[in-house]
Amino acid sequence: MALSTSAGNELSRDQLLKLYRDMLTQRAVDTRGFQLNRQGKIGIAMGSEGHEAAQAGAGLAFERGKDLLYPYYRNTGIVLACGLPLVDVFRSQLARAQDTSGGRSIINHVTAKALGIATISSIIAAQCTHAVGAAWKLKYRNERDRVVFCQFGEGATSQGEWHEALNFAAVHTLPVIFLCENNEWAISTHISKQMRVPTIATRAAAYGIRGVTVDGFDPIAVYTAVSEARAHAAAGHGPVLVESKCYRFLSHTTDDDDRTYRTRDEVTGHRPDDPVPKFERYLLERGALTDDDVKAIRREITDLVNRTTDEVEAEPYPDAKSLYGNTYAGPDDAWV
Numbered sequence: 001m002a003l004s005t006s007a008g009n010e011l012s013r014d015q016l017l018k019l020y021r022d023m024l025t026q027r028a029v030d031t032r033g034f035q036l037n038r039q040g041k042i043g044i045a046m047g048s049e050g051h052e053a054a055q056a057g058a059g060l061a062f063e064r065g066k067d068l069l070y071p072y073y074r075n076t077g078i079v080l081a082c083g084l085p086l087v088d089v090f091r092s093q094l095a096r097a098q099d100t101s102g103g104r105s106i107i108n109h110v111t112a113k114a115l116g117i118a119t120i121s122s123i124i125a126a127q128c129t130h131a132v133g134a135a136w137k138l139k140y141r142n143e144r145d146r147v148v149f150c151q152f153g154e155g156a157t158s159q160g161e162w163h164e165a166l167n168f169a170a171v172h173t174l175p176v177i178f179l180c181e182n183n184e185w186a187i188s189t190h191i192s193k194q195m196r197v198p199t200i201a202t203r204a205a206a207y208g209i210r211g212v213t214v215d216g217f218d219p220i221a222v223y224t225a226v227s228e229a230r231a232h233a234a235a236g237h238g239p240v241l242v243e244s245k246c247y248r249f250l251s252h253t254t255d256d257d258d259r260t261y262r263t264r265d266e267v268t269g270h271r272p273d274d275p276v277p278k279f280e281r282y283l284l285e286r287g288a289l290t291d292d293d294v295k296a297i298r299r300e301i302t303d304l305v306n307r308t309t310d311e312v313e314a315e316p317y318p319d320a321k322s323l324y325g326n327t328y329a330g331p332d333d334a335w336v
Contacts, residue, residue: 011220016288018081019060019219021297023052023276025086026077028305030250033093033107037254041313042093044107047250048074050217053275054181054244056081057222058149061230068116068138068148070131073108074181075120075151083115086304090312102325103318125152125159128178132165135174135239147233148176149226154243155186157203158194166241170207173238177229180241181216183248188261204241216244217275247273 011019026048033045048055051074059081062069069082076089091099092110100111101119111119118134121127131150138146156162157180169176180200184191197203204211210232214225222244229240247270251258258267272278283289289297 011223013288015060016283017297019056019223020279020283020289021301022056022059022077022081023219023279024298024301025080025305026052026055027276028301029076029080029086029089032090032305032309034250034254036093036309042095042107045093045254046073046076046108046252047248048076049249050183050247050270050274051181052077053219053279054179054216054222054246057219057224058151058179058226058242058244060219060223061226062149063145063147063230064115066116066146067230068118068131068134068146070118070127070134070148070150071120072124072127072152072156073106073120073122074153076108078149078151079110079112079117082117084110084112084117086308087312088112090308091315094312094315095317096312096315097318098315102322104326123161125156125161125165128152128156128165129161129168131176131178132169132174135169135176136172138175139172145234146175147230148174149179150176151179151181153186154180154182154184154191154200155189155194156180157200158186166204166207166209166239169239170209173236175233175236176239177226177233178239178241179226180243182243182245185248185252185258185262187252187256188258190261199245200243201241209239209241211241211243213243213245216246217273217278219275219279246275249274 030047030049034047036042037045055075055077059078062082064083071079088100088110093107095103097103101109106122109120111117118130128150131148135148166178182200186194199213201211201213212225215221225242229242232240249267280294
């Protein structure tokens, strides 16, 4: 599909470059995660190649200092777009002592309360009920122009918590945007094995809320849809379900062999929609970037990722004495 030229005209060059930088950074961090895993430095990596446009676009619509983000484990791009420092992403991956979770959480489970980024839950769709609880608090306290962003994959929509969250949010007209990144595969289960409806957004009608499907390979289209959804929710009109149709080019994680459930031809067939080179061509064609700009930005991001990786690898691991911290009431020593 073609990128949203008319919508792109409404964005400033700085906004377009932010989208581009965020997408490139997400791709570079994913690549580094897989490299670190293969080097035996981290136990597992979760890639989001193919999700860059969906996350950069949604992240641009997130209003820092106001909104709250409830992400899921494949959300490296949006947490970065919403302001999480790159160093904290690598501290999480490499389980260093200065990690916001103390080096104790599974990969990509970052958190940043000051930035409005909630702790990720490992339970699929659990973040949906958490997000609705936060949205209920905003409404209860009459906090105007604040919205909760709730991220998940299409596999989460097969979970009971997802349906409960949408229903509760709809009944109470809560300011929450449900953002589905539909990449067609819930690990090894294709979407056709999960539901009969053609799109996730179709399900919004069952709860009496607005549902929108958008090209998840187009960051401008995603930004436009999420911005409109945010305005709708912030105005007190209730939740919106936004579905970004994208594709997962890599295995579910480094522990997964996707060749057991999909062919290489299928993956290759989706490559023309790869959002990173596609958006880069768009920016070049409209004159927002030059070839020299592209080379400079790519080199800058590569250098940043390399430097940050080296810095974090040099940081200490958590002290073994802190093993029982935040586990038991009272002293950390479980055996006292």
